Each structure stands twice: as C-alpha cells, then as structure tokens.
Amino acid sequence: MVVKASQDDPEKARRFREAALPYLDDAYTLARYLLRDAADAEDAVQECYLRAFKHFDSYRGPAMKPWLFAILRNVCRAEYARRKTAPTAVEELPEGGDQTPLWNEAPETPERQLLRRFDGDTVRKLVAALAEPFRETFVLREIQNLSYREIADVAAVPVGTVMSRLARARAMLRSAWLAEQEQVK
Amino acid sequence: MNCEEAEVLVHALIDGELDAGHAREVEAHIEGCAHCAALMKEYQEIRQAIAESDVRYKAPLELRRKIEKALPQPQAAPTRRSVLRGFAMGSAVSAMAATGLVAIVLRNDDEQRVENEVVSAHLRSLQAGHLIDVVSTDQHTVKPWFNGKLDVSPPVIDLTAQGFTLIGGRLDYVNAREIGAVVYKRRQHVINLFVAQTANTERKSAKISTLQGFNIRRWSDRGLNYWAVSDLGADELTEFGDKFESAMHANKEG
Numbered sequence: 001m002v003v004k005a006s007q008d009d010p011e012k013a014r015r016f017r018e019a020a021l022p023y024l025d026d027a028y029t030l031a032r033y034l035l036r037d038a039a040d041a042e043d044a045v046q047e048c049y050l051r052a053f054k055h056f057d058s059y060r061g062p063a064m065k066p067w068l069f070a071i072l073r074n075v076c077r078a079e080y081a082r083r084k085t086a087p088t089a090v091e092e093l094p095e096g097g098d099q100t101p102l103w104n105e106a107p108e109t110p111e112r113q114l115l116r117r118f119d120g121d122t123v124r125k126l127v128a129a130l131a132e133p134f135r136e137t138f139v140l141r142e143i144q145n146l147s148y149r150e151i152a153d154v155a156a157v158p159v160g161t162v163m164s165r166l167a168r169a170r171a172m173l174r175s176a177w178l179a180e181q182e183q184v185k
Numbered sequence: 186m187n188c189e190e191a192e193v194l195v196h197a198l199i200d201g202e203l204d205a206g207h208a209r210e211v212e213a214h215i216e217g218c219a220h221c222a223a224l225m226k227e228y229q230e231i232r233q234a235i236a237e238s239d240v241r242y243k244a245p246l247e248l249r250r251k252i253e254k255a256l257p258q259p260q261a262a263p264t265r266r267s268v269l270r271g272f273a274m275g276s277a278v279s280a281m282a283a284t285g286l287v288a289i290v291l292r293n294d295d296e297q298r299v300e301n302e303v304v305s306a307h308l309r310s311l312q313a314g315h316l317i318d319v320v321s322t323d324q325h326t327v328k329p330w331f332n333g334k335l336d337v338s339p340p341v342i343d344l345t346a347q348g349f350t351l352i353g354g355r356l357d358y359v360n361a362r363e364i365g366a367v368v369y370k371r372r373q374h375v376i377n378l379f380v381a382q383t384a385n386t387e388r389k390s391a392k393i394s395t396l397q398g399f400n401i402r403r404w405s406d407r408g409l410n411y412w413a414v415s416d417l418g419a420d421e422l423t424e425f426g427d428k429f430e431s432a433m434h435a436n437k438e439g
C-alpha cells in the first residue's frame with residue numbers, strides 16, 4: 001500500500017512503550033533501593049529508559065524486566081562511582097566482603113522468637129540499611145521476584161555468588177529485624 | 186550435610202530453586218537440626234512479612250512524563266495524515282471508499298493500541314499500594330479530588346446500591362497523557378474505570394473485548410471515552426457499564 005518512510009521511530013517507540021513502560025514502577029523501586037535517594041533514582045530510571053530505547057533494536061530477550069534491570073544497574077553503578085569521588089561516599093563493603101562467614105550473623109542458640117510484623121516504612125528502612133551487594137541481591141529476589149539465574153544475569157555474577165549473597169542478606173536482615181524488635185519492645 | 190552448608194542451601198529451598206535431590210538432603214538435615222529448623226522458620230516468616238507489606242515505590246508521574254516526552258511521539262495522527270495523503274496522490278481507489286476504509290483500519294489500530302495501554306495501566310494498578318491515590322467510598326470526596334488535576338474531571342458515581350463499591354480514584358497515564366481512573370470493587374475484583382476527554386462528542390455504544398485475560402467495556406458519551414477494565418466476567422462487567430450509564434443519565438435528567 002501507501003506506506004511510509006520515517007515511521008520506524010514512532011513504530012519502534014510504540015513497541016518500546018508497550019514492552020518497557022509497564023515495568024516503570026519496578027525499575028523505580030529498584031533504583032530507590034540501589035541509590036537510596038528519590039531524586040537520583042528518578043534520574044537513573046530516566047537514563048535507563050533512554051539507553052534501553054536506544055538499544056531496543058538489538059533486544060532479543062531475555063525477559064524485559066531483567067533486561068531493563070541490567071541496564072539500570074549499570075546506570076546506578078556509574079552513580080556510585082560519581083558519589084565515591086564526591087565528599088559523601090556511599091558505604092559499600094570492600095571487595096570480597098561477601099566471603100564473610102554466615103555464622104557471624106546467626107546467633108549460636110536461636111531461641112524461637114516470635115517475629116514481629118512491622119509497617120511498610122520500617123521494612124523499607126531495614127531493607128535499605130543492608131550493605132551492597134547484598135541489598136541488590138535481596139531486592140531482586142524478594143521484591144522483584146527474579147529467579148537466581150535472572151539475578152545472576154543482572155548482576156553479572158555466577159549463580160553460586162547469588163546464593164551466598166542472598167544467604168548473607170537474609171541473615172543480616174534477620175539480625176536487623178530482631179534488633180529492631182528489641183528496640184521497640 | 187553440616188549446618189554451614191544447610192545455612193546456605195536453605196535459602197534455595199525456600200525459593201524453590203533446589204533440585205529434588207538437594208532439597209531432600211536439606212530437608213533431612215533440618216529434620217534433625219533444631220538450629221537450622223528455627224532459622225528456616227524465621228526466614229520464611231520474614232519473607233512472608235515482606236511479601237505482605239508495602240515495600241515497593243511508585244514512579245512519580247513526572248518521571249513517566251519525562252520519559253514519554255523523550256520518546257518519539259505516538260504516530261496515530263501523522264499516520265492517518267500521511268496515509269490519506271498517499272491516497273490523494275494517485276491511488277486508484279476512489280477517494281470516498283478509501284477514506285472510509287482507512288478510517289476504519291486506523292481507528293481499530295488506534296483502539297487496539299489504547300486498549301493495550303489501558304490493560305497495562307490496570308495491571309500496574311494491581312501492584313501493592315498502587316491502586317488508589319484518593320481512598321474514599323464517598324463520591325463527594327473522590328470527585329473534587331480530581332478537580333485541578335485534570336482538564337476534565339471524570340464523573341464519579343456511587344454504585345454501591347447496585348453492587349459495585351466505589352473505593353477511590355487515581356491519576357494514571359494512558360496514550361501519552363494523564364487521565365483519571367475511578368476504582369470500584371465487586372467482591373474481590375477490582376474494576377478500573379478510565380475516563381479520557383475526546384474531541385468527538387458522538388455517542389458510541391458499548392463494546393466488550395478481551396485482552397491479556399482482562400475484559401474491557403468501552404464506550405463514549407458526551408465528549409468522554411470510557412474504558413472499564415476488570416478480571417470480572419464479561420456479563421458482570423456489562424452489568425457494571427449498564428448501571429453506570431443509566432446512573433449518568435438519571436443524574437443528567439434529575
């Protein structure tokens with residue numbers, strides 16, 4: 001029929017919108033936890049979507065959500081690097097920090113405590129207080145529901161590393177949870 | 186298996202990532218080890234608590250707008266123009282027939298695209314904590330909340346007596362602009378009623394369609410386009426639309 005030069009871009013944009021925009025809240029949630037700052041998270045997600053659109057032609061999978069997250073994670077890491085040179089650096093565990101043995105976190109004789117339920121703000125605070133790279137792994141698993149394989153792809157690490165990071169993350173969160181519980185008692 | 190191994194593998198067990206053989210090994214260890222059994226129970230409880238609390242964030246509307254703005258704009262209007270121009274510039278098909286044909290093809294195209302977006306917006310709204318910006322079962326609270334936020338506030342009608350409970354309203358983003366969503370519930374089913382202004386004041390009677398497992402009842406009346414989206418069955422969604430429309434008409438006459 002009659003069609004059409006120069007419609008590739010709007011057509012690409014339409015497909016991109018449909019594929020990627022439903023994950024905007026997910027991406028924003030991840031960025032909030034990675035950067036712990038609302039304005040930085042907003043910038044990072046915007047940058048992520050622009051990069052994703054640019055590379056959308058070459059997108060063949062995996063699922064859209066982990067693909068976007070991998071891009072977003074790189075954007076956030078660039079932001080970490082920028083902050084490191086800025087006066088207020090973000091705390092991050094030194095290289096190899098995730099090798100610390102687990103049993104440091106788990107008490108010797110766990111007495112069966114009843115876990116308290118906290119409101120959303122408190123839970124967010126506890127999760128946000130986890131050190132990297134455990135926070136990232138934890139959020140991808142528990143809040144974004146990614147599989148170990150997908151997390152490994154997003155974070156560019158072996159699945160075994162995902163497992164040990166997640167174990168550490170949960171152990172740390174458990175300790176923090178119990179401590180918070182003591183405090184509000 | 187010793188505790189050290191179990192303390193790592195127990196997470197994969199909780200997450201359903203272990204193969205059957207390893208799962209059995211971890212389970213066997215846990216049966217004989219109070220320490221690991223207690224840990225696993227706590228991890229599961231924490232996991233449950235997180236799943237049930239509001240730990241997600243909602244992207245600010247401003248961010249959505251900025252991203253939309255940076256993308257090439259939807260091509261609905263330009264396409265129509267360029268196609269018509271194409272016909273005018275020498276198609277063998279008679280202009281009348283062609284225009285009619287093109288209008289039908291494009292309208293369907295457009296409608297399909299917008300319906301896709303409406304379903305995406307519905308899905309987004311179902312995520313924890315995203316359903317409602319203003320929570321109220323009172324139409325006199327919900328209606329004024331929209332004032333000043335949109336060019337045209339959507340009509341907010343209490344249908345509780347008719348079996349559809351008004352639970353609130355929300356601003357949403359569909360077809361590259363902000364629109365209002367009025368939220369109802371029947372039993373555990375959410376109905377999002379999206380309302381957008383249109384230049385076309387012609388009344389269009391309701392059409393039911395299904396997309397990604399959701400039913401959509403779409404109609405137009407007095408310069409407003411409506412999309413009611415829900416996982417309710419088509420019969421109940423039709424009932425919702427019928428009750429809404431007759432309440433609208435009663436309002437106008439009364």
Ligand SMILES: [Zn+2]
Nearest residue numbers: 188191218221
């Ligand atoms: Zn054990």
